[in-house]
Amino acid sequence: MPQKPLIIVPVTLYPASNDSLPAVSSKSPGSCTVHFGHAEVTFQNGVEDRLIQTVIRELINR
Template sequence: MSTNKVTIVPVKLDPLPTESTTFRSSYDIASPSCVIKTAVAEIAFFNGVDERIIQTIMKELKSR
């Protein structure tokens, strides 16, 4: 069994908006470099995101 220390990174998935608004934040204006769509979520990665966060999310998706 592996004895490597596991780092848990909290991740919050925001629900897709059902209504469009006239105000657009800078988050909405920037386009993601990668988008993963599943049956229950849409995950967007932007340039500059830490690689550990991507690895953690991918491991969680793989285990489901």
């Protein structure tokens, strides 16, 4: 059975002020907010698990 090739997308995180970020309600159903030090990442319902795992892994490795 052929497997899909993995696509690795590099991500660079830059500090940003809260004023420049769009307003997103983290209390909306199906959202998950992860806090790492000064970083806060919110995932909305429907995001693939592997993407969440990749972002968390990158934050831990910093």
